[in-house]
Amino acid sequence: xxxxxxxxxxxxxxxxxxxxxxxxxxxxxxxxxxxxxxxxxxxxxxxxxxxxxxxxxxxxxxxxxxxxxxxxxxxxxxxxxxxxxxxxxxxxxxxxxxxxxxxxxxxxxxxxxxxxxxxxxxxxxxxxxxxxxxxxxxxxxxxxxxxxxxxxxxxxxxxxxxxxxxxxxxxxxxxxxxxxxxxxxxxxxxxxxxxxxxxxxxxxxxxxxxxxxxxxxxxxxxxxxxxxxxxxxxxxxxxxxxxxxxxxxxxxxxxxxxxxxxxxxxxxxxxxxxxxxxxxxxxxxxxxxxxxxxxxxxxxxxxxxxxxxxxxxxxxxxxxx
Numbered sequence: 396x397x398x399x400x401x402x403x404x405x406x407x408x409x410x411x412x413x414x415x416x417x418x419x420x421x422x423x424x425x426x427x428x429x430x431x432x433x434x435x436x437x438x439x440x441x442x443x444x445x446x447x448x449x450x451x452x453x454x455x456x457x458x459x460x461x462x463x464x465x466x467x468x469x470x471x472x473x474x475x476x477x478x479x480x481x482x483x484x485x486x487x488x489x490x491x492x493x494x495x496x497x498x499x500x501x502x503x504x505x506x507x508x509x510x511x512x513x514x515x516x517x518x519x520x521x522x523x524x525x526x527x528x529x530x531x532x533x534x535x536x537x538x539x540x541x542x543x544x545x546x547x548x549x550x551x552x553x554x555x556x557x558x559x560x561x562x563x564x565x566x567x568x569x570x571x572x573x574x575x576x577x578x579x580x581x582x583x584x585x586x587x588x589x590x591x592x593x594x595x596x597x598x599x600x601x602x603x604x605x606x607x608x609x610x611x612x613x614x615x616x617x618x619x620x621x622x623x624x625x626x627x628x629x630x631x632x633x634x635x636x637x638x639x640x641x642x643x644x645x646x647x648x649x650x651x652x653x654x655x656x657x658x659x660x661x662x663x664x665x666x667x668x669x670x671x672x673x674x675x676x677x678x679x680x681x682x683x684x685x686x687x688x689x690x691x692x693x694x695x696x697x698x699x700x701x702x703x704x705x706x707x708x709x710x711x712x713x714x715x716x
Contacts, residue, residue, distance in 0.1 A: 399493040402715040406598040407493050410709060411501040413438070413509050414604030415684035416677060417615050418699040421454060423604065424502045426702065427709065428462045434492035436465040436485055438503025438512075441650045444472045446635060449628045450652040452619065464502075472647035473640040477576030478511050478520070485512055489595060498713070506687035507574070513599065513693075519582050520574045522567075524683050529649055530566045537644070542569050550578030573646065600712045602705050603694035605685070612699075616677050623652065624670070632656040651676045 399407050410433075412420050424435050437443070441451045445468045453459075453467065465488040470476055485501065485508075492499040501512065507523050534542060539562050546565060547554040549572050557564045571579040606612035632653055635641060641648065643657050652673050659669035688694065697704045 409599040415681040552580040604699040607698040
């Protein structure tokens with residue numbers, strides 16, 4: 396198949412489909428895949444992990460065989476994956492899609508990935524609300540001493556310059572490392588940007604799916620979690636716990652649903668408490684995702700039930716190529 400044609404400005408197209416959890420992102424992408432040749436590129440920071448299928452609402456194996464998803468099932472839950480890793484992988488997949496004459500379609504709810512893909516990473520990445528919330532919880536549960544011990548392992552230079560009682564600087568240093576996979580001290584020494592915005596000359600349209608009826612949407616969140624339990628979420632986490640090197644403080648096990656299931660299996664809460672905690676955490680995640688979307692004026696906001704409007708936006712994009 397020929398390379399994807401450029402428009403008059405020398406650009407090639409990219410589509411992104413974003414939205415909060417349970418808003419229909421994957422459904423729209425799969426529907427689109429049946430209409431035109433596309434390459435789906437996941438923007439989900441948890442679908443990257445092998446063996447984490449149920450709690451991520453990952454498409455089933457038959458669907459993934461029919462419609463391959465880039466950046467799904469690429470690392471083990473014991474490994475660390477940064478925003479910079481995502482940018483590298485997405486850059487490569489976009490170029491390959493164009494080479495094959497396919498439309499690259501970024502799909503997911505990890506808003507930091509979307510922001511980084513569109514704007515690149517600043518020399519020092521800005522604060523991430525989700526990760527900051529996670530660090531606050533870790534500090535409360537394990538103590539700031541645990542965070543400082545982590546910093547000493549991953550970035551001895553900054554640990555030597557940050558007092559253990561300076562909690563704000565401590566959490567910022569850990570945040571930067573987990574976001575980028577690089578120690579904060581490397582940014583002090585090398586101000587080069589690690590973003591990809593300057594590498595891809597593209598015309599990108601971003602569709603933001605926003606639930607039209609919030610009551611119905613919240614109920615769908617509850618229903619989906621119930622379906623995950625029925626499908627064997629607790630058993631999935633129980634199996635993951637047998638992996639060598641996996642522990643509850645790894646990023647993979649801090650994902651919504653997995654963290655609460657781990658606590659339940661540890662005996663820290665009852666089954667009913669586990670369900671309630673997971674649903675509340677999912678709603679909090681969705682709220683943070685909506686906050687991201689409301690701050691962006693460069694998305695095409697549509698109702699998550701209005702596929703025809705989404706197709707109009709896509710048709711308008713493709714008309715140039």
